[in-house]
Amino acid sequence: MQLRSLRLTDFRNYADAAVEFRPGLNLVVGRNGQGKTNLLEAINVLSGLGSHRGAAGEAMVRQGAERAVLSGTGSAGGRDVRVDAEVKRTGGTRLLVNRVAVERMSASSSAGMLVAVAFSPDDLVIIKGGPEERRRLLDQGAARVRPLGATERQEFERVLRQRTGLLKAASTSHRALATLDVWDESFARAGAVVVRNRLAVLDRLRPEVLRRYRSVSGQAGEVSVEYKASWLEPGTASAASEEGLRAALFDALAKARSRDLERGVSTVGPQRDDVEVLLEGADARLFASQGEQRTLALSLRMAERDLVAANRGEDPILLLDDIFSELDEVRRGHLVEMVAASGQTIATATSGAGWPMAVSQTLTVEAGRVLARE
Amino acid sequence: MLAGPVQDLVEELTRLPGIGPKTAQRLAFHILKVDTADARRLAGAIVGVKEKTRFCARCFNISTTELCGYCTADRRDPTLVCVVEEARDIEAVEKTGEFKGRYHVLGGAISPIDGVGPDDLRIAELLARIPSEGIAEIIVATNPNVEGEATGMYLARLISPLGVKITRIASGLPVGGDLEYADEVTLGRAFEGRREFPH
Ligand SMILES: Nc1ncnc2c1ncn2[C@@H]1O[C@H](COP(=O)(O)OP(=O)(O)O)[C@@H](O)[C@H]1O
């Protein structure tokens, strides 16, 4: 998979810029605040995943402009592909693949689509941050491997909003309660599907994380990732069927009903679940050292790359945002190995120095302009 | 600044669904240019639709008479009722030519965040029709989204115990085209809803 050209119009600090990329390692160099991360963000938007920093459309449209337009060409699955994206200031992104409109959420797993995996220093939040960071990793993974994954997640979000709306209304009107049974059933059904998808992603990530961690750390450490849900018996998640998950969730909702009504929120369910990253059997969030946490975060992203590569039968485009300088000598070595084994990488840095491998081209970014430098 | 009457018209048009300020202005200036007779015809059509139509007393379809055409047609099966969210959905079902029963328009779907509960829909009216019309099967054709499904489930809970068959239309693939061109979500759902070949 390869990105050959990218055009950005009114995107972040780019008024109008065109960039050509090559196979192998493309190094994007520039001082802070010049637009390096913005460039990678544009590529992530084109791959149907939205901003890798979780920014809204409003933030991505250049100040003073109404909409940003991105256009990329390249090859995926052995065919030429052209992807166009329009990001509106008022929110909402329209994606066209080979000039045909596609559903943005399911695009990230569509065949023939340009797919990227982004690495950034912020990835440390997967280990150190709240449960929502780890849920996002799994939900994004589910959307990457199955187009329905994204739809199923959206449906659950919708049911959750409706159930919460009902709980709030029920505090003032008893009449509203009449449909709570129905929403509980919808919630259990949609929630079980989301959890089934997350578990499937976890099962595929688990061996890759272990392999990557051992390789990057150079140690025979035990690493595991386990799903944690208050409504499931500990340790039973991975063996549970969708039917079993639905029944367990339905039971838990019944038990939580009076509490949920009292608080006006849904206190159990996939929206509260977590993933425990375990190092030598202990929760890495609490017990791992800073260096171990960094290695785990890197290993999880690498495992995500492996998942996408296996699913596509082709390497995704690697986007490395300023992460080289963050790493120590050993971890750098493993990153370089991954880059050398991949089809195409676009990496940003404040300086072009230090890469112990062949660089295909160096691009310089200055205040929203991109210059190729041989 | 627009003259008062033009401003009024722009404001009224902006309140219509799917019409923003720019479109409203374009429409207003178009109406300014047309003959007075054309403008009167448009105004008449708008007023006419309000004054000359009402809801069918039985199924709540839009009608010019007490009962709508589907409710009074002889050849339609009165024991079979298709439940839809809005009157415009009837036209979609009719176009298929596959359904020869009567209809029931709920007037929306259950949606707590929009403040719509069962009492805001014509559910009691549907239940009342079951004995009086001898309904044997109810086909739920609400929208294939979270709210449409929940509404269907709610109806099923009320109606199944009455000994009336209640069914939900399937979601499927567009027919006649190539599988290759079906979107992933529709095709994926079609797999979930697969059926066995009859032996
Ligand atoms: N919507 C926007 N419109 C105009 N400029 C923006 C917008 N969003 C961010 N910027 C500018 O982009 C610059 C940051 O770019 P970034 O890619 O994060 O820098 P870096 O090169 O350090 O990665 C800042 O100067 C910021 O003001």
Ligand SMILES: [Mg+2]
């Ligand atoms: Mg940056």
Ligand SMILES: [Zn+2]
């Ligand atoms: Zn009628």
